[in-house]
Amino acid sequence: MNIRRFLTAACAALCVAAPLHAADLPPLSHRLTQQAPKPAPALKLPDLDGKLHDLAQMKGKVVLVNFWATWCPPCRREMPSMERLAQTLAGEPFAVLAVDVGETMDTIETFTGQLDTALTFPILLDARSRTMRAWKVAGLPTTFLIDKQGRIIASAIGGREFDHPEMVEAIRGVMGQ
Numbered sequence: 001m002n003i004r005r006f007l008t009a010a011c012a013a014l015c016v017a018a019p020l021h022a023a024d025l026p027p028l029s030h031r032l033t034q035q036a037p038k039p040a041p042a043l044k045l046p047d048l049d050g051k052l053h054d055l056a057q058m059k060g061k062v063v064l065v066n067f068w069a070t071w072c073p074p075c076r077r078e079m080p081s082m083e084r085l086a087q088t089l090a091g092e093p094f095a096v097l098a099v100d101v102g103e104t105m106d107t108i109e110t111f112t113g114q115l116d117t118a119l120t121f122p123i124l125l126d127a128r129s130r131t132m133r134a135w136k137v138a139g140l141p142t143t144f145l146i147d148k149q150g151r152i153i154a155s156a157i158g159g160r161e162f163d164h165p166e167m168v169e170a171i172r173g174v175m176g177q
Helices: 003-014 073-088 105-113 130-134 165-175
Strands: 033-039 044-046 052-054 062-068 094-101 123-126 142-146 151-157
Touching (some): 062 165
Antiparallel strands (some): 033 151, 062 142
């Protein structure tokens, strides 16, 4: 079974209950798990406009790399907080890269068009899930925090509230290093 089918089936299995409203859902976590620094795998993908983004060219910045898909409920929930984080840290040595796994531009644009706020960070296209496999992503959403030297220093599987004050403080701490 390929990874996309597995992730789709897993998400569908988790989502068989009656639809819930945001007020009925538990809060998203606001922590990343620190880990021993290790070099980030290559990440060189086009965005929705065809512009190529290369993580290797972003050294000197702290980068939040988020693997997601529109069919993933926690991914959908965390996207607005990721935009608020990007806005909060605008002008600082920080970037967000949202890597959509296996979907078409039309599907992504339909989802982003439903958001209350337009996204200002790039959405990268991993159409064949090659980058996801290289990063050993086990579930969606998965987030990695990359330091200024291009090393993974923290990660998380599952939805996050990226603009939570503790998360913003932790990221600023990494930027100050």
